[in-house]
Amino acid sequence: MELPKGLAGVVVDQTKVSSTKNAILTYAGYPIKELKNAPFEEVVFLLWHTRLPNADELKDFRKLLVSQMALPYETVQLMARIAREPQHPMSILRTTVSLLGTTNDVERDDPPRILAKMLTAIAAIIRIRNDKPIKHARKNWGVVENFIYLFSGKRPTAEQVSMFNTVMVLHADHEFNASTFTARVVASTKSDYYSCLTAAVCALKGPLHGGANEQVFKMLETIRETGQDPVQYVERRIASGQKIMGFGHRVYKDGDPRAAILREIARKIAHETGNDPYFVLQERIRDYMFKKTHLHPNVDYYTALIYHCFNLDRQTFTTMFAACRTAGWLAHIIEQQAEGCPIRPSSEYVGQTNRHYLADKEENSID
Numbered sequence: 001m002e003l004p005k006g007l008a009g010v011v012v013d014q015t016k017v018s019s020t021k022n023a024i025l026t027y028a029g030y031p032i033k034e035l036k037n038a039p040f041e042e043v044v045f046l047l048w049h050t051r052l053p054n055a056d057e058l059k060d061f062r063k064l065l066v067s068q069m070a071l072p073y074e075t076v077q078l079m080a081r082i083a084r085e086p087q088h089p090m091s092i093l094r095t096t097v098s099l100l101g102t103t104n105d106v107e108r109d110d111p112p113r114i115l116a117k118m119l120t121a122i123a124a125i126i127r128i129r130n131d132k133p134i135k136h137a138r139k140n141w142g143v144v145e146n147f148i149y150l151f152s153g154k155r156p157t158a159e160q161v162s163m164f165n166t167v168m169v170l171h172a173d174h175e176f177n178a179s180t181f182t183a184r185v186v187a188s189t190k191s192d193y194y195s196c197l198t199a200a201v202c203a204l205k206g207p208l209h210g211g212a213n214e215q216v217f218k219m220l221e222t223i224r225e226t227g228q229d230p231v232q233y234v235e236r237r238i239a240s241g242q243k244i245m246g247f248g249h250r251v252y253k254d255g256d257p258r259a260a261i262l263r264e265i266a267r268k269i270a271h272e273t274g275n276d277p278y279f280v281l282q283e284r285i286r287d288y289m290f291k292k293t294h295l296h297p298n299v300d301y302y303t304a305l306i307y308h309c310f311n312l313d314r315q316t317f318t319t320m321f322a323a324c325r326t327a328g329w330l331a332h333i334i335e336q337q338a339e340g341c342p343i344r345p346s347s348e349y350v351g352q353t354n355r356h357y358l359a360d361k362e363e364n365s366i367d
């Protein structure tokens with residue numbers, strides 16, 4: 001039996017949350033290109049309810065989310081004990097999500113409260129790592145403005161909010177990617193939200209999934225610090241059988257639609273923050289990769305530079321991905337829990353057969 005590697009192309013279930021059919025990413029039927037400037041809160045509502053909110057619903061939803069952007073005192077105390085170097089921020093996040101599920105009133109926690117707490121916790125991890133005091137959300141600001149403020153300590157400009165809003169919207173969901181599928185498997189057993197999210201964070205952490213954005217920037221830094229020629233660097237890596245992070249995609253073989261939008265944001269913010277050399281470097285690598293492999297940049301390629309321009313240290317990049325993707329994870333957990341059937345596929349056994357314990361033990365004991 002020929003099995004598709006990594007379940008590529010296998011339809012494992014139905015969803016109304018999002019689709020990548022014909023390589024067009026849609027959220028509840030709306031193309032991502034049309035949603036890129038929609039407020040993040042509106043997109044979250046759309047993913048959770050598969051319809052757009054009316055003006056009053058959006059206002060109330062934003063108010064609810066912002067009102068919950070705070071953490072219990074004991075959670076912050078416990079986080080302060082783990083959120084320090086040399087632990088990787090994604091490991092800290094994994095433990096923190098689990099912690100949130102034990103130090104909160106878990107029975108009361110619903111998706112809006114959980115999303116708000118995840119964003120606040122991710123910002124807190126960054127503040128604690130940088131030895132900076134925790135900031136408190138402002139009730140008259142939106143979710144994105146507050147989130148940037150909570151991790152950076154500075155009120156962002158309207159333009160920064162708009163750019164980051166697009167980043168959050170583009171990362172919010174992506175049908176059955178590895179971390180979402182992981183969350184759905186856990187949700188299918190009727191486990192609680194925090195257990196599903198902890199599992200999703202574990203899957204996102206890997207460099208073949210969300211961890212790629214950190215590796216992209218590591219590559220750019222290495223090339224700049226060592227003064228290597230980018231083409232030679234990439235050539236050498238490919239020749240030795242290594243992958244170039246931020247390129248290729250399981251679904252998008254002719255280009256990731258999110259990367260095209262993010263490229264323009266990266267170009268703009270790099271220019272405004274004096275980081276043009278990184279963007280120029282990325283363009284050289286992109287051109288070479290296309291010529292050599294026909295692979296296109298994916299969502300992680302340009303976000304790496306965008307996060308750098310927001311003064312984030314590269315180890316924290318994947319926690320940003322988690323912050324945005326929590327919206328989608330929750331949408332899929334809600335959908336999966338409503339189904340009531342555990343995900344339990346089958347496998348083809350390819351190991352040895354017809355072995356006999358006592359006979360083999362006896363044979364092994366004879367010298």
Ligand SMILES: CC(C)(COP(=O)(O)OP(=O)(O)OC[C@H]1O[C@@H](n2cnc3c(N)ncnc32)[C@H](O)[C@@H]1OP(=O)(O)O)[C@@H](O)C(=O)NCCC(=O)NCCS
Nearest residue numbers: 207208209212242243244245246247248249250298299300
């Ligand atoms: C995303 C990814 C896992 C998709 O994988 P996939 O659909 O299973 O495709 P494969 O890994 O089988 O790749 C197909 C071929 O392209 C090559 N390839 C894929 N991505 C590559 C990359 N980033 N750099 C170099 N070669 C790559 C593979 O080596 C393989 O070559 P082969 O057929 O000679 O063995 C893969 O492209 C990758 O590892 N990219 C780098 C990590 C990354 O950026 N992840 C973020 C994803 S959003």
